[in-house]
Amino acid sequence: MSRFEPWSEERTVEIVADHKGLEGPLMPILHALQEAFGHVPEEATPVLARELNLSRAEVHGVITFYHDFRHQLPGKHILKLCRAEACQSMGCEKLVERAESRLGVECGNTTPDGRVTFEAVYCLGLCATAPSAMIDGRIVGRVDANRLDQLLKEAQS
Amino acid sequence: MTLRIFVPRDAAAVACGADEVATALGAAAKKAGVQVQIVRNGSRGMLWLEPLVEIEREGVRYGFGPVAPSDVESLVKAGILQGKPVDQIKHPLSIGVVDDHPYLKRQTRLTFARCGITDPVSLEDYRAHDGYKGLERALAMKPIEIVDEVAKSGLRGRGGAGFPTGIKWKTVHDTPMGQQKYIVCNADEGDSGTFADRMIMEGDPFLLVEGMTIAGIAVGATRGYIYLRSEYPHAAIALNAAIDAAKAAGYLGSSVAGSQHAFELEVRIGAGAYVCGEETSLLESLEGRRGLVRAKPPLPAHKGLFGQPTVINNVLSLCAVPFVLAEGAKAYADYGMGRSRGTMPIQLAGNLKFGGLFETAFGITLGELVDDIGGGTLSGRPVKAVQVGGPLGAYFPRGLFDTPFDYEAFAARDGLIGHAGIVVFDETANMAKMARFAFEFCSVESCGKCTPCRIGSTRGRETMDKVMAGVDTAANLAVIEDLCNTMKFGSLCALGGFTPYPVMSALTHFPEDFGRPGKKLAEAAE
Ligand SMILES: Cc1cc2nc3c(=O)[nH]c(=O)nc-3n(C[C@H](O)[C@H](O)[C@H](O)COP(=O)(O)O)c2cc1C
Ligand code: SF4
Ligand code: FES
Ligand code: FES
Numbered sequence: 278m279s280r281f282e283p284w285s286e287e288r289t290v291e292i293v294a295d296h297k298g299l300e301g302p303l304m305p306i307l308h309a310l311q312e313a314f315g316h317v318p319e320e321a322t323p324v325l326a327r328e329l330n331l332s333r334a335e336v337h338g339v340i341t342f343y344h345d346f347r348h349q350l351p352g353k354h355i356l357k358l359c360r361a362e363a364c365q366s367m368g369c370e371k372l373v374e375r376a377e378s379r380l381g382v383e384c385g386n387t388t389p390d391g392r393v394t395f396e397a398v399y400c401l402g403l404c405a406t407a408p409s410a411m412i413d414g415r416i417v418g419r420v421d422a423n424r425l426d427q428l429l430k431e432a433q434s
Numbered sequence: 435m436t437l438r439i440f441v442p443r444d445a446a447a448v449a450c451g452a453d454e455v456a457t458a459l460g461a462a463a464k465k466a467g468v469q470v471q472i473v474r475n476g477s478r479g480m481l482w483l484e485p486l487v488e489i490e491r492e493g494v495r496y497g498f499g500p501v502a503p504s505d506v507e508s509l510v511k512a513g514i515l516q517g518k519p520v521d522q523i524k525h526p527l528s529i530g531v532v533d534d535h536p537y538l539k540r541q542t543r544l545t546f547a548r549c550g551i552t553d554p555v556s557l558e559d560y561r562a563h564d565g566y567k568g569l570e571r572a573l574a575m576k577p578i579e580i581v582d583e584v585a586k587s588g589l590r591g592r593g594g595a596g597f598p599t600g601i602k603w604k605t606v607h608d609t610p611m612g613q614q615k616y617i618v619c620n621a622d623e624g625d626s627g628t629f630a631d632r633m634i635m636e637g638d639p640f641l642l643v644e645g646m647t648i649a650g651i652a653v654g655a656t657r658g659y660i661y662l663r664s665e666y667p668h669a670a671i672a673l674n675a676a677i678d679a680a681k682a683a684g685y686l687g688s689s690v691a692g693s694q695h696a697f698e699l700e701v702r703i704g705a706g707a708y709v710c711g712e713e714t715s716l717l718e719s720l721e722g723r724r725g726l727v728r729a730k731p732p733l734p735a736h737k738g739l740f741g742q743p744t745v746i747n748n749v750l751s752l753c754a755v756p757f758v759l760a761e762g763a764k765a766y767a768d769y770g771m772g773r774s775r776g777t778m779p780i781q782l783a784g785n786l787k788f789g790g791l792f793e794t795a796f797g798i799t800l801g802e803l804v805d806d807i808g809g810g811t812l813s814g815r816p817v818k819a820v821q822v823g824g825p826l827g828a829y830f831p832r833g834l835f836d837t838p839f840d841y842e843a844f845a846a847r848d849g850l851i852g853h854a855g856i857v858v859f860d861e862t863a864n865m866a867k868m869a870r871f872a873f874e875f876c877s878v879e880s881c882g883k884c885t886p887c888r889i890g891s892t893r894g895r896e897t898m899d900k901v902m903a904g905v906d907t908a909a910n911l912a913v914i915e916d917l918c919n920t921m922k923f924g925s926l927c928a929l930g931g932f933t934p935y936p937v938m939s940a941l942t943h944f945p946e947d948f949g950r951p952g953k954k955l956a957e958a959a960e
Contacts, residue, residue, distance in 0.1 A: 418450045
């Protein structure tokens with residue numbers, strides 16, 4: 278069971294309508310779509326273009342510019358490890374290797390069973406309690422091998 | 435009387451278990467039948483002590499940290515819930531009177547004066563601790579007088595470039611009235627090693643609301659946006675709570691505090707693009723487009739958001755303003771050195787024993803910050819290098835630790851203070867790897883508008899791979915140097931233009947990591 282609703286044109290139109298009064302509504306709309314559907318599917322592009330009076334190329338360009346917007350549904354859990362400098366100084370690369378070997382996928386991918394999407398993030402603003410992680414939106418500091426293993430267990434559940 | 439217990443809501447504290455600690459304390463109090471009020475304050479900035487639990491006795495606060503949920507039982511046993519005199523509470527995690535802690539005592543907290551002390555989302559608490567005094571004074575002044583006051587304070591942009599805030603405001607002030615103008619707060623804080631924006635937004639969000647309101651009145655802008663990075667959900671919650679409370683109390687809306695000035699404020703969330711911290715890219719993003727950097731001129735002050743005159747400032751720049759107005763420009767400008775006036779909230783991060791937020795007047799040396807205040811590395815190994823100013827900042831070796839924290843002094847040593855993040859590396863760091871990472875980061879985050887940045891960063895990464903494999907080292911390092919020159923002078927914005935800083939500083943100060951023989955310049959200078 279997915280925690281997201283399946284994509285539909287009606288819901289997309291509804292979400293657009295909810296945000297149309299804003300100045301510069303596209304980014305808030307894309308965030309809202311991703312929250313509802315777990316990603317911003319390709320089918321949404323022509324609908325957004327039509328509703329916002331933009332070209333499809335423009336909408337596509339925006340969606341693909343930003344790292345946050347997903348083009349596919351993520352796994353059941355999303356585990357992110359920070360790989361920016363402060364976390365590197367505290368050994369995050371070793372944690373990345375450990376996670377990769379336990380999960381059997383490289384950073385940036387979803388496990389074949391669809392349970393875990395494992396990604397890098399560049400700084401969570403927790404750089405004095407590094408290394409840092411995020412699991413399903415929850416932040417975790419002072420990650421060591423032990424804590425990582427707990428997170429992996431949680432993610433693989 | 436109900437006991438007050440403080441457990442921070444700051445994301446760094448939460449990431450280390452503060453929510454669980456607060457829950458455990460609540461449950462323990464219930465079990466003991468004691469009335470307690472658990473205040474979720476901001477962080478005091480002593481992040482190695484988080485979660486830092488504080489209790490209050492006769493207005494004095496005593497701290498315990500770092501507290502794990504499993505420590506709650508022993509804290510309760512020691513008597514923190516019983517209103518026992520504090521000298522009778524013995525616990526290994528006790529740090530005594532929090533305000534007397536040397537880490538806090540040594541600071542000059544003008545911007546972070548309230549952070550960690552008050553309930554961040556209580557307007558009542560904010561006002562009781564001198565909040566909205568700056569606005570009050572601003573409302574009694576002419577807009578141009580507000581601009582002058584900010585100019586006289588010597589405040590320079592805290593986002594990185596150090597541009598005088600007063601001049602920026604004056605430019606927008608001088609554009610014709612009767613058109614929509616905007617105040618945009620740059621809360622994209624993408625630099626690794628920085629978290630001051632996050633801490634102040636979570637720990638004292640009304641301060642930013644007040645600063646932006648004053649800016650709006652000064653330049654004649656009636657709308658403001660806070661562009662907040664998506665990695666900061668806790669800050670979004672705190673800001674929205676503060677905005678709602680300010681609206682309800684008449685501090686935002688069609689008549690700010692009963693005046694003829696209107697000001698509306700809204701939080702917008704970014705989407706994980708580092709380059710959107712660059713001001714024109716940020717404006718593009720706010721407008722709903724790809725975050726492509728705009729060529730300047732026109733300046734945002736003339737043609738900014740939706741083509742309208744716009745002040746765009748960093749969180750810390752705007753948060754310095756209420757003090758400047760409340761206490762006067764001179765009170766702020768009295769701190770600092772040279773052309774760097776006032777205080778800087780410095781962020782100590784990475785491999786450091788005492789990482790945290792340290793607000794102090796400009797002029798303190800890098801060595802004091804790292805060795806003395808930061809306590810050296812957490813790993814206990816010698817410090818190898820310190821990156822100052824985020825991913826576009828230079829690496830400093832110990833030989834340059836006498837550099838004072840000052841925009842010009844850092845520039846003179848081929849570095850920058852940027853947003854004042856300091857990341858410490860111990861001797862296990864490989865500086866060739868860090869140089870490679872700088873190129874890689876630039877290639878991932880490049881907006882793609884200019885070739886030196888878009889292509890140069892990828893070529894740089896590939897060339898570093900060869901260097902690290904020991905292939906044609908001398909020739910490939912010559913390529914790196916040449917590439918850095920091209921990027922430095924041929925890039926439109928500082929992403930491409932400053933990536934050479936970390937690369938070249940690593941190569942200059944740590945040539946042996948690149949397989950290049952030669953003496954270390956810094957040590958030779960010692
Ligand atoms: C790649 C890049 C990223 C930047 N990121 C930020 C940022 O996250 N926050 C910020 O305030 N300024 C950032 N800046 C600087 C802004 O362009 C701009 O100078 C700043 O918002 C101006 O505000 P200030 O004068 O108050 O510093 C960045 C610049 C570049 C080139
Ligand atoms: S330097 Fe890079 S990020 Fe900046 S405008 Fe050029 S391509 Fe874009
Ligand atoms: S570098 Fe990892 S949280 Fe900042
Ligand atoms: S491409 Fe413009 S600065 Fe890099």
